Amino acid sequence: QQPVQSPQAVILREGEDAVINCSSSKALYSVHWYRQKHGEAPVFLMILLKGGEQKGHDKISASFNEKKQQSSLYLTASQLSYSGTYFCGTEITYAGNNRKLIWGLGTSLAVNP
């Protein structure tokens, strides 16, 4: 059930772009993206809902392919502050109308000057 994130780690120079992928074997109700800096709590970036609605930052974009059960997070013109571990959370349904969030293992992103 756990979504698979790729790549596991990426190193960028400031200004470069990156794409982080999240793939699930289950039908998804929504996909969440969070960033966590070392020693801190995860912080919300974006939610993509089944049907196309998005909630989140203006400077970060993402896509959600419901049929393929995949989501991608696009980080453009990266800044030093983008460094951290990025987690996707996939919302799946179970036992009728119940839902739960299952988290990927994370993608470590380092942006260097």
Add this chain to the structure above:
Amino acid sequence: NAGVTQTPKFQVLKTGQSMTLQCAQDMNHEYMSWYRQDPGMGLRLIHYSVGAGITDQGEVPNGYNVSRSTTEDFPLRLLSAAPSQTSVYFCASSSPSGTTDTQYFGPGTRLTVL
């Protein structure tokens, strides 16, 4: 508005001891959850609650108990601590759509069991 608060920030226990990790939120959120985060394992759901008086198990509930007597508080109890419970514990809350809405995480409790 303090958001989600957790106490203590750090704790060291001996094997077999019990303790309660506290979590409180002041946003009137119905949905609250507890996660543990271990290196290389991501966030794993321990228990969650969709409202006062209602709790349910997550992926890794063994060794933990929860209760939800008020909307604001969601304590996590370790019944008999084991070294395998050494981890960072995060409490989170969200509303109004529960798992479909923004999860607000507390700062975490770093627990070491010797």
